[in-house]
Amino acid sequence: xxxxxxxxxxxFIGSHLVDRLVTDGKDVVVLDxxxxxxxxxxxxxxxxxxxxxxxxxxxxxxxxxxxxNGVDSVFHLAAKVGVGQSMYKIKDYVDANTLGTASFWEYIxxxxxxxxxxxxxxxxxxxGEGIYxxxxxxxxxxxxxxxxxxxxxxxxxxxxxxxxxxxxxxxGEDKKLLxxxxxxxxxxxxxxxxxxxxxxxxxxxVALRFFNAYGPRQSLSNPYTGACAIFSARIKNxxxxxxxxxxxxxxxxxxxxxxxxxxxxxxxxxxxxxxxFNVGMGIARTIxxxxxxxxxxxxxxxxxxxxxxxxxxxxxxxxxxxKKIKDIGFEPKIDFKEGLKNLVEWxxxxxxxxxxxxxxxxxxxxxxxx
Numbered sequence: 001x002x003x004x005x006x007x008x009x010x011x012f013i014g015s016h017l018v019d020r021l022v023t024d025g026k027d028v029v030v031l032d033x034x035x036x037x038x039x040x041x042x043x044x045x046x047x048x049x050x051x052x053x054x055x056x057x058x059x060x061x062x063x064x065x066x067x068x069n070g071v072d073s074v075f076h077l078a079a080k081v082g083v084g085q086s087m088y089k090i091k092d093y094v095d096a097n098t099l100g101t102a103s104f105w106e107y108i109x110x111x112x113x114x115x116x117x118x119x120x121x122x123x124x125x126x127x128g129e130g131i132y133x134x135x136x137x138x139x140x141x142x143x144x145x146x147x148x149x150x151x152x153x154x155x156x157x158x159x160x161x162x163x164x165x166x167x168x169x170x171x172g173e174d175k176k177l178l179x180x181x182x183x184x185x186x187x188x189x190x191x192x193x194x195x196x197x198x199x200x201x202x203x204x205x206v207a208l209r210f211f212n213a214y215g216p217r218q219s220l221s222n223p224y225t226g227a228c229a230i231f232s233a234r235i236k237n238x239x240x241x242x243x244x245x246x247x248x249x250x251x252x253x254x255x256x257x258x259x260x261x262x263x264x265x266x267x268x269x270x271x272x273x274x275x276x277f278n279v280g281m282g283i284a285r286t287i288x289x290x291x292x293x294x295x296x297x298x299x300x301x302x303x304x305x306x307x308x309x310x311x312x313x314x315x316x317x318x319x320x321x322x323k324k325i326k327d328i329g330f331e332p333k334i335d336f337k338e339g340l341k342n343l344v345e346w347x348x349x350x351x352x353x354x355x356x357x358x359x360x361x362x363x364x365x366x367x368x369x370x
Contacts, residue, residue: 003027005071007058007104008078011038012218012225013121013210013259015046017075020260022050031067032078033057038219046217058100064107073117073267076104079190082224083125083313084359086183088366097186098193105197115203119266122191122207122276124171124252128178130318132166134159139169143178150310150370155245157316168250168284168317173209173276173324181313195274204273206266211280211320215256215343220352223359228253228340230356231291232347235298237354240305244314244369247288247306252280252319255334255342265330272328280320281332293337297344312368 004021008014009030021028028051034043047053056063058078068074080086080096101120108115133139137159145157157166179185191207198205214228223230231241262279266272291304322332363369 003029003071004073004075005029005031005067006075006077007031009051010034010044010047010053011077012215013213013256014075014077015044015048015217016215016256016260017077017263018048018051020264022048024264028052029054029067029071031056031058031063035080037224038222040219040221044217058104061107064104068108068113071113072115074115075119075121075263076101076190076194077121079121079187081183083181083183084311084363084368085224086181086186087312087368088362090182093182093186098189101190101193105193109197109201117267118194118198118203118205119263120190120194120205120207122209123184123187124209124211124278124280124318124320125181125184126177126179126188126191126209127171127175127318128180128184129157129315130171131169131175132157132317133169134162134164134166136164137161140166141176141178142166144180145316147370153308155248155316168319170282170321171278171318172321173278180315184313191276195276199274204270206272206274207276208262208266208279209276210259211252211254211278213254213256213259215339216346218343220347220350221355223355227251227287227290228294228343231294232298232343233352233354234356235295235300235302236347236352238300238302239354239356240302241291241295242305242307242356242360243287243291244307244309244311246308247291247304248286249315250284250286250317250319252283253285253290253336254279254281254332255339258332258334261333262325262330265325265328269328277325277328278320278322279325280322281336282320282322283336284317284319285336293340294344297340298348310370311363312370
């Protein structure tokens with residue numbers, strides 16, 4: 001595989017992947033629409049000079065014709081990102097993510113392109129809640145906490161059978177998918193469309209379910225991006241990181257360098273073909289702990305603000321079971337705190353505007369918080 005297309009290759013994960021592919025000797029083409037919300041109206045200065053950049057949209061056949069010329073493998077990372085925003089910009093997310101992926105695949109199939117590997121960026125969000133265990137009633141996969149429970153500010157899941165507090169477990173790829181936001185639904189669409197069409201047309205396809213990636217180049221001025229970037233924007237501007245619920249909800253955070261390594265493993269290993277794989281550390285960390293470490297690394301004396309409120313579409317606990325991807329040769333290597341130090345060193349010199357308050361107001365005006 002010599003010529004590789006990376007859609008969304010000017011973005012956070014995509015740009016790091018482009019650097020790695022260029023270093024590995026690949027001929028790299030990037031198709032990106034340079035979304036102003038992500039790039040603040042300008043092209044990033046980290047774009048790799050040895051890659052070919054095409055500004056365009058995956059829904060535009062002219063852009064696809066130009067970017068797919070001679071390509072034999074594809075990383076499809078292009079997507080509109082953000083759980084909260086997706087709940088009121090529904091058409092935008094479905095159009096960009098679901099219909100965009102459909103248009104992309106239709107062009108490949110109808111033009112009989114000889115694609116030898118197709119890797120799609122999926123998301124842990126498609127699981128909804130993770131897997132839980134009740135000491136009395138066993139393992140279960142709940143959907144959403146009841147409104148009555150949330151109004152009482154009882155954040156942890158309780159067993160519907162005996163009322164005991166549930167214990168979160170590592171979530172494997174065989175868990176039933178229970179997407180709880182429009183964003184999650186569209187990522188599920190991207191994955192299922194890709195695996196289905198790839199299998200039907202014998203194009204080896206892999207879906208990588210990214211957990212919470214962090215690192216340099218994550219847009220600090222985009223209030224709908226990952227938690228580490230949103231917290232960084234607040235801290236840099238001497239504001240308290242805002243934590244929904246009690247801040248003790250857990251996620252699985254993984255350094256972008258490890259994410260890139262997982263991408264290259266999936267590209268190079270035939271055992272990955274037609275499979276879906278979690279990409280995470282396999283470790284649950286509370287959102288509050290992450291905010292506290294970032295504040296410490298930025299050298300600020302700021303306590304996180306506990307909102308004690310619920311945001312529509314949010315889940316309580318989900319972290320990755322990574323046994324499956326380990327079996328094809330991937331092992332995460334970047335220590336969490338060392339990874340955050342790398343993010344902070346970059347963040348200290350990166351200009352950003354904290355737009356978190358605007359994003360919160362948007363949710364509140366639409367009654368998407370409780």
